[in-house]
Amino acid sequence: MVISSLDNNKVKKYKKLKKKKYRDLYNEFIVEGLHSVLEAFRCGMIIELILEEGEDLPFECPYVYVTKEIISKISSMETPSKVMALCKRFEEPEEIGDKVLVLDGIQDPGNLGTIIRSAKAFNIDTIVLSDDTVDLYNPKVIRSTQGMMFHISIIRKDVVTMLKVLKNMKYPIYGTNVRSGTDVKTLTKRDKNKYALVIGNEGNGLRQSVNMECDKNLYIKMNDKVESLNVGVAVSILLYELGN
Amino acid sequence: MVISSLDNNKVKKYKKLKKKKYRDLYNEFIVEGLHSVLEAFRCGMIIELILEEGEDLPFECPYVYVTKEIISKISSMETPSKVMALCKRFEEPEEIGDKVLVLDGIQDPGNLGTIIRSAKAFNIDTIVLSDDTVDLYNPKVIRSTQGMMFHISIIRKDVVTMLKVLKNMKYPIYGTNVRSGTDVKTLTKRDKNKYALVIGNEGNGLRQSVNMECDKNLYIKMNDKVESLNVGVAVSILLYELGN
Numbered sequence: 001m002v003i004s005s006l007d008n009n010k011v012k013k014y015k016k017l018k019k020k021k022y023r024d025l026y027n028e029f030i031v032e033g034l035h036s037v038l039e040a041f042r043c044g045m046i047i048e049l050i051l052e053e054g055e056d057l058p059f060e061c062p063y064v065y066v067t068k069e070i071i072s073k074i075s076s077m078e079t080p081s082k083v084m085a086l087c088k089r090f091e092e093p094e095e096i097g098d099k100v101l102v103l104d105g106i107q108d109p110g111n112l113g114t115i116i117r118s119a120k121a122f123n124i125d126t127i128v129l130s131d132d133t134v135d136l137y138n139p140k141v142i143r144s145t146q147g148m149m150f151h152i153s154i155i156r157k158d159v160v161t162m163l164k165v166l167k168n169m170k171y172p173i174y175g176t177n178v179r180s181g182t183d184v185k186t187l188t189k190r191d192k193n194k195y196a197l198v199i200g201n202e203g204n205g206l207r208q209s210v211n212m213e214c215d216k217n218l219y220i221k222m223n224d225k226v227e228s229l230n231v232g233v234a235v236s237i238l239l240y241e242l243g244n
Numbered sequence: 245m246v247i248s249s250l251d252n253n254k255v256k257k258y259k260k261l262k263k264k265k266y267r268d269l270y271n272e273f274i275v276e277g278l279h280s281v282l283e284a285f286r287c288g289m290i291i292e293l294i295l296e297e298g299e300d301l302p303f304e305c306p307y308v309y310v311t312k313e314i315i316s317k318i319s320s321m322e323t324p325s326k327v328m329a330l331c332k333r334f335e336e337p338e339e340i341g342d343k344v345l346v347l348d349g350i351q352d353p354g355n356l357g358t359i360i361r362s363a364k365a366f367n368i369d370t371i372v373l374s375d376d377t378v379d380l381y382n383p384k385v386i387r388s389t390q391g392m393m394f395h396i397s398i399i400r401k402d403v404v405t406m407l408k409v410l411k412n413m414k415y416p417i418y419g420t421n422v423r424s425g426t427d428v429k430t431l432t433k434r435d436k437n438k439y440a441l442v443i444g445n446e447g448n449g450l451r452q453s454v455n456m457e458c459d460k461n462l463y464i465k466m467n468d469k470v471e472s473l474n475v476g477v478a479v480s481i482l483l484y485e486l487g488n
Contacts, residue, residue, distance in 0.1 A: 110354070114474045121466035121473055144474070151469050185488065220484070222365035225395050229365055230358045230388070233480040236473070240464070240481050244429065 002053045002065040006073065010064060014074040020135045027089050029137040030074065033081040034058060039147030045087045052082035076139040089137065093153040097125020098194040104130045104159045104210055105201035113144020114232035120148040122243035127152060130159045163213040171196045173214045175206050181217030184241045192242050202231050246297045246309040250317065254308060258294065258318040264379045271333050273381040274318065277325040278302060283391030289331045296326035320383035333381065337397040341369020342438040348374045348403045348454055349445035357388020358476035364392040366487030371396060374403045407457040415440045417458045419450050425461030428485045436486050446475050
């Protein structure tokens, strides 16, 4: 059977999940595109596949078929994918790993997605998102992580509270500063074993109250003419150095 | 005097410059936002400032005032900037520096802008853009470079032809490959003195005909679960390593 009515209850819900309010209410979200859907499947997160009529079932799993028109209403992409999935949201992990990335107020979904992808690439164990960081389940965030959000522990917490907890657990806290502090290249092996790296908002950098919790500020050496890098790039280079 | 008519000849031209066709025809383009406008001014590229009525003149320079409505018609941003400038396009440099970045078919304006910004940060001398790379004067590219496009030599050339020229001039040519080849971390000081690094298209990587010209393929070591990084991030990490 192919669902073709916008009044169908499932379809109504899929559409609602474009909004954060309903993702929070139902504790579910939509993943688009075969690549991301496969990663969600590997992690056992899929409730049901949503396929455009005519598509093959990519793996054994509960599914519904819908018309092309319905797909375009559910999708948040200009060119909708023919394969989507309804997923349940993560449970937050109770344990925190040795390598922690704390994101305080990242606004742009593309930046958050890119950072999550790089965090997995360079072996971060746990990502902490501040309450005012863009929603993890925003479709553009999901797309930009390229499925990597399913493979890394992510928790949402008040940043200052979290940093105090980490300090008690003897994590060195690294902030960032464009010009002054410690060149990330000069960190020793020991500096890289266990840490929390804190990243501030795109425009304003670290808040004063957060910066006060930092033991060290890291910077990336670069040409004097350049004030800063794209935040996704800057964080990725720091994680690359910390991971090596 | 404040221009308030959409039929004004200057305004008509500013609006046309949103399209590549007209940027090519007039050899001019529009820069938005005080930060980028200042960088353009420093490089002597401004023909005239375009200011929203009521704005202060930020520096001595020919200028026109226009209404808020006109600004919104010229702008390509959701929240238009009150300060813009009409600029003449670069003349292509005749000399090529020792550190060359070749971009073959980058499609996303944000990616191109981010890469140009990082290229300046890590002291690339010359950027070569293939004919099918997104237009350098696309408003989103300009915005993403954060003014850095005014501080680096950029030329547009057929990539295979260019690589043959560089090979004759004894530049080692570095390609990229996600998994195999040389870990960029293992490059010696000598490998980093003079080179051309070639980057392929976001989806498909290097074309066969381009890869055949490469002396070495570089890769970034990362977690096995991760297939690739965002292209802006990957290029930036390679440039960071090559610049250090």
